[in-house]
Amino acid sequence: MLEAPLHIQRDRDALAEAPAxxxxxxxxxxxxxxxxxxxxxxxxxxxxxxxxxxxFVDALSDPETRSSIKLxxxxxxxxxxxxxxxxxxxxxxxxxxxFAGKSALVTLIDLxxxxxxxxxxxxxxxxxxxRGLFGPQLASHGIEVIFAVPGIVLATLFVTFPFVARELIPxxxxxxxxDEQAALTLGASGWRMFLTVxxxxxxxxxxxxxxxxxxxxxxxxxxxxxxxxxxxxxTNTMPLQVEALYNDYxxxxxxxxxxxxxxxxxxxxxxxxxLEWRFAGELALRxxx
Amino acid sequence: MDIKxxxxxxxxxxxxxxxxxxxxxxxxxxxxxxxxxGSGKTTLLRAIAGLETPNAGQIHFGGQDASRxxxxxxxxxxxxxxxxxxxxxxxxxxxxxGLRVRPRATRPAARQxxxxxxxxxxxxxxxxxxxxxxxxxxxxxxxxxxxxxxLAVEPRxxxxxxxxxxxxARVRKDLRHWLRDLHKRTGHTTIFVTHDQDEALEMSDxxxxxxxxxxxxIGAPDEIYDSPATPFVFQFIGxxxxxxxxxxxxxxxxxxxxxxxxxxxxxxxxxxxxRPENAVLEAVGGLLSGEVxxxxxxxxRRRADVRLDQTGAxxxxxxxxxxxxxxxxxxxxxxxxxxxxxxGRRVSLLDEACRAA
Numbered sequence: 285m286l287e288a289p290l291h292i293q294r295d296r297d298a299l300a301e302a303p304a305x306x307x308x309x310x311x312x313x314x315x316x317x318x319x320x321x322x323x324x325x326x327x328x329x330x331x332x333x334x335x336x337x338x339x340f341v342d343a344l345s346d347p348e349t350r351s352s353i354k355l356x357x358x359x360x361x362x363x364x365x366x367x368x369x370x371x372x373x374x375x376x377x378x379x380x381x382x383f384a385g386k387s388a389l390v391t392l393i394d395l396x397x398x399x400x401x402x403x404x405x406x407x408x409x410x411x412x413x414x415r416g417l418f419g420p421q422l423a424s425h426g427i428e429v430i431f432a433v434p435g436i437v438l439a440t441l442f443v444t445f446p447f448v449a450r451e452l453i454p455x456x457x458x459x460x461x462x463d464e465q466a467a468l469t470l471g472a473s474g475w476r477m478f479l480t481v482x483x484x485x486x487x488x489x490x491x492x493x494x495x496x497x498x499x500x501x502x503x504x505x506x507x508x509x510x511x512x513x514x515x516x517x518x519t520n521t522m523p524l525q526v527e528a529l530y531n532d533y534x535x536x537x538x539x540x541x542x543x544x545x546x547x548x549x550x551x552x553x554x555x556x557x558x559l560e561w562r563f564a565g566e567l568a569l570r571x572x573x
Numbered sequence: 574m575d576i577k578x579x580x581x582x583x584x585x586x587x588x589x590x591x592x593x594x595x596x597x598x599x600x601x602x603x604x605x606x607x608x609x610x611g612s613g614k615t616t617l618l619r620a621i622a623g624l625e626t627p628n629a630g631q632i633h634f635g636g637q638d639a640s641r642x643x644x645x646x647x648x649x650x651x652x653x654x655x656x657x658x659x660x661x662x663x664x665x666x667x668x669x670x671g672l673r674v675r676p677r678a679t680r681p682a683a684r685q686x687x688x689x690x691x692x693x694x695x696x697x698x699x700x701x702x703x704x705x706x707x708x709x710x711x712x713x714x715x716x717x718x719x720x721x722x723x724l725a726v727e728p729r730x731x732x733x734x735x736x737x738x739x740x741x742a743r744v745r746k747d748l749r750h751w752l753r754d755l756h757k758r759t760g761h762t763t764i765f766v767t768h769d770q771d772e773a774l775e776m777s778d779x780x781x782x783x784x785x786x787x788x789x790x791i792g793a794p795d796e797i798y799d800s801p802a803t804p805f806v807f808q809f810i811g812x813x814x815x816x817x818x819x820x821x822x823x824x825x826x827x828x829x830x831x832x833x834x835x836x837x838x839x840x841x842x843x844x845x846x847x848r849p850e851n852a853v854l855e856a857v858g859g860l861l862s863g864e865v866x867x868x869x870x871x872x873x874r875r876r877a878d879v880r881l882d883q884t885g886a887x888x889x890x891x892x893x894x895x896x897x898x899x900x901x902x903x904x905x906x907x908x909x910x911x912x913x914x915x916x917g918r919r920v921s922l923l924d925e926a927c928r929a930a
Contacts, residue, residue, distance in 0.1 A: 462657035465624055468644040469651040470671035470726055480674070484661040 328546050331539035343540035348517040352525035352541070355433070359521060360501040363440045367497050371448025372490070376482075378449075379456035393449050396442055404442045405510025408435055431513030436521065439507035444500045451493030452486055459485055492559050499552040503545055574635045574729040574762050575600045576621065581630035583616055583786075590616040591627070591786045598730075598764060600635075603756050605777035606766045609809070613786040614766045618732050621764065623647045634729055650723030650761070654735040656715045658707040664718050665690050665703035671726035693721040696755070713744040720752075724759065733765035737772065749776055770810055774798065782806050804914045807846040814852070814888040816845045816881075820915060825922060828883035830860055833922040835913070843915035847908050849876060852890040854898070857905040865902045868892070879904065 301309070333340050343349065374393055378386060396404065412429035413419045422429060429435045463485060467477040483490075505523040512519040520528060522541050529538035576598040583591040591613045598604050606614040619625040621632055623644040631640045639647050658667050668690045672681055681689065694700050697717040707715055716736065723731060736752065737745040753776050756763055767773050773780045774794040781791040782805075790802040801807040808815065818825050818832065820839045825832040827845065863879040866887070870876075875892040890906065892898050913920045 462653045462655060463659060465644075466651065466653055466657040466659075466722075467670070467674070469622060469624070469649055470674065470722065471645045471648070472670070472674040473645070476674050480670075481659055484659075 325546060328539055328542050331535055332543035334539070335536050339536050340540050340543075343534075343537040344544070346537060348520070349525055349529075349537065349541060351517045352520045352522050353544070355436070355520065356502050356522040358433070359436055359440050360498055362437050363444055363501045364494060364498050366441060367444050367501075368448050368490070368494055370445065371452060371493060371497070372486075374449040375452035375456055378453050380461055390453070393446050393453075396445050401439075401443050401504065401506030402510055405439050405507040408439050408442075408507070408511045412438070430511050431515065431519060433519070435511035436508050436519065439511045440501050440504055443504050443507050444497045447497035447500060448490065448493035451489045451496070455486055455489040488559050488562060492556050495552050495556050495559075499549060502548055576730060576762065576764075577631075577633040578617075578621070579631045579633075581617065581620060581632065582628045583613075583620060583625060584628055589786050591620070593630070594783075594786070594788050596781060596788060596791065598762060600762055601760045602762055603753070603776065603778045604764045605773035605780045606764060606783060607770060607773040607780055607809075608768065608783035610768060611785075612783040614768075614783045615734055616786075617783065618734055618764060618766050621730070622649045622651045622732050624651070648726065648729045650726065650728030650731040652716075652719045652723050652731075652733045652736060654738050656707075656719040656739075658715055658718060658722070660707045662706075663703065664694070664699065664705050664707070664710070667707070667718055668693055668722045668725050670722060689725060693725055696724070696759075697721045698751075711744075712740045713748060716740065716748065720755075724761075728761065731761040731763040733763065735767060736765050737767075737769075745772075752776065774810075782809065784809070799910065801846070801912060802919065804844055804846060804912075804917060807912050811848060812889065813846050813848050816884065816886055816888070818843045818845045818913065820920070825913060825920075827861070828881075830883045832860070832913075835920055835923060839915060839920060841915065843913055843920060845908075846912040846914070847910065849889040850874075850891040851908060851910040852888070853907045853909060854890070854893065854896065855905045855907050857903050859905045859907060861906040861908070863888070863904060863906065865898055865900055865904060868898060868900055879906070 300306070332343075335342075344353075374389070377383075378390055378393075409416060409430055411417050411419075412422060412435060414423065414430070416430070419430070427434070429438065463481050464477055467481045468474075472480065502521075503523055504521075505527075508521055509524060509527075512521065512524060514520060514524060514528065516525075516528060522545055526538050526541045526545070529541065576596070578594060578596040581591055581594040581596075582589070594613075594617060596617075606617060608614045616625055620627050623639070623642060623646075627640075631638060633639060634647065659670065662670070665687075669686050672686045672689065675681075690703065691700070694703060697720055699714060699717055699721070702710070702714065702718075707718070710718065716739075720733075737748055740748065749772060765776070774797070777794060779791055779793055780797050782789040782797065784805045790797060790806045792802075797806065798810055801810060804815075807813045816827060818827050820826075820835055820841055820843050823834055823837040823839075825835050825843065825845075832845065861881060861883060863881040865877045866880055867878040868875060874894075875896070875898075877890045877892055877898060879888050879890050880886070881888060890904075898904065911922070913922055
């Protein structure tokens, strides 16, 4: 009797699961993704265009919605550059220097990630509100923070602080400071060294951090909700406007703004993926050098 | 440009990296800083460059106190162990960097910079590589670009941190000759750090040996090899045998054998060092004798393990060319160029039983 020929699986390595199990696991992951990510995303766009493209455009030309878009852009335009500068400075300090309390600083940088944004907003109110620590003094000088744009900016600054620093710290630690020291021995001033050596070395990581920071600055709800006061046409950012319109049963309006935010998220994600891909190529090149 | 270093100290946290290093480097000299890892040689080099701030001590460049000068003001050419080439710049841009970052008043014209870059590319034998990027170069080529970049600013001294550390053996050997030759042509005062004794002995005008943050000995390669000043140098450079010796009543004893006389008043334990090639075979019956336990070939020479009759210690002895020495054979030994050390200090042997180095 002939024995059955041995079946040799060339494409299976030792760590791979059995084919059936593999297919089941992949199927499960795809199903979860579809249910919790793709489906809601599709719903947003379907609802936004529920009354056709004209309805979508109409919804976005509402003055209050316009105002919320404008406010969101202003807040992002203030917060992103500030947090980029602060993030680079923090990453520089952590990656380049040894000092007492360094690990405490690293933990503090992560604080906005671990603290609920609502608490961040409440802290703002406690500090700058009408009965807060600095509120009365500021009010006597005619400066409004809470229920006004400065409060929204402050809350957003707090929430979006970690993004740039988080991207840069591991990158700068891994790169070390030899390139920078080489620039110094060649006579470059500190600032010149930063522009010509440091910045080019961290540009992809920095860009990724800025993108994430921007996405969060535009999409932040909790912290902003506490400090904004929900004044329509004045202190409502886009996420707040979505909620306001939704509570008014203005589905098309709410989902139109939501669609804009979702679009922003998608663009951020795509650009970041492209960056990481580019970045991976550069990292691989560096490893060879 | 000569360099004078006095009492240089540096501590990192609690651990001292350098304690009180004095070093004089003549103008145009090529000095190798040699030591095991953690001996402070790189710290010393970086302190000279101004990349580390010493806790105490002075560094003078050509009579001028450089201790308080910034890295930029010191005008040193520093070649990093991993070269630290700017990877987003071409080879030409890398080399031109030091000239381009100068303030407008002292910056050469673009045409002069190009000219200088081409000159340097020729000097390091990389003509035609100007448009390449560091990622497209081999290790040896990168090393030469780093050197050209450091030379572009006409440095007062050239400092190299493990210049061949990251290269394979073959390229290493070629580059050694090449660098030695380049030094002859450009005449820069040069200090390089290495942990490879062959490299240091072969390339340097003088070798400075560091151990645990202190200078053990500085001298010409022959001096270092032939008359090591300390037990550490004896053991660190080349091969050596170490035998415990007793000092008593003005005599140095190895077991029952009297090696020679020492100045009266020296008592206690001492150590005798000698190299395998300085143990001379002779007829049994002299000062020292032993039994050959093992013979092996090491490249051009044959080396024997010998158990000394006097103390039972094992030593290594080089056999003369053509000697028919075999295992279990008994041999007599005479020692030359020995070093006798008591408490880390050299002790002179006053007579000829054992010739001191």
